[in-house]
Amino acid sequence: MKASNLFLILFAFLLGISAGLAYGWFIDPVDFYDLTPDTLRADYKTDYVLMTAEAYRVEQDPGSAARRLAIFGVQSPSTIATEALVYARANGFPESDIAILQELVTALQAWSGIRQ
């Protein structure tokens, strides 16, 4: 077999791999179900933390807020709330929402300190 033919075959093989990757990653990627909350997009995560903060504002129960945030995994509740606060500030959330998030962050930091 000629070297040029071998090269052509190798080229066709690589072309096929590229086409397969492009199709599988971008054109028709795998649909996932039954995901865990840590895979949520950052704005959805932030909105979840905001809901927790809204509930905390009335309930004033940092333990309950911490339990609600625990679905995001191994990070501490105050870290999760702080990340949401940073995202909210960086993405132009209204001051009222930022104030609520700030209140939750402060409460969870104090609560974490009490627990330690």
Add this chain to the structure above:
Amino acid sequence: MKRSLWLFLTLLCALSLGTGVGLSYAWVVSPRSLTDSQPAALRSDFKDQFRAVIAASYAATGNLPRAQARLTLLEDSNPIEALNAQAQRAIAVGEFLQADQITALALALENEADFPAPFSLPPTSDASSPGNIDSTVTPFPSPDALSFVFTGTPEIVAGQTIEATVILNTPTPRPTRTPMPTYGAPFRLVSQEAVCNPNLPDGLLQIVVYNSSRRQLAGVKVIITWDTGGEEFFTGFKPELGNGYADFLMLPDTSHAVQLALGSEIAVNLVPPVCQTPGGDPYLGGYKLTFQQP
């Protein structure tokens, strides 16, 4: 010619094989990153948690449009049914506060009216980011806005006579009851019928609760009393018989009274009727009560 055909087929095979390898890698070995997912793709128990937090947030803010916008993210085929089903699950595991909040949200969505949330804060005019919905925050007063009054202690001068002050014993006003939020108009007892069915347990009292749209309501507390006792239970524990269904075995020869804790007309004098089988054997029948919001 034959060699060209062979080469063409070989190239086609190489291309197909490469595509297969690429697809396997992209779909099986290393699918696209699992970040940036939507709430609709969450596992069902995490969706439940999401709904519970939406309901808690609604209970705190009373912001129904925002709660609706958040619920749509979960892409439930029927959000109200999903909330009712979750309320039943919450009751089953003893999470009554969560069940109340979820039921309140379901009722509010059902009625689409100005439903009183258990707690509400006055809204502010800020535009919000996710969902473009107004948020509800009460700003704290700034320190400048607070007025302080300094009081001094009067000095006693030597020789000064101090007059005794007579303190009148004025009664302290008694605390008044804070009105509890209600879930809308009281329920009406729209039907009360004796049921004689030998296939049912003796003395079975069946209760079905509907809202104004004729939808069955889960998580509604039912209070039943008789001369020597009483019992409380909830609708929705037997979803196969309907979300708003509950039942109770009445005591024989005893008068029972039934009402809903949310406020309803009272069904009284419910004594299990004596029925007869086709063969003439006596047995205890029951009642079926239907409550509905007007």
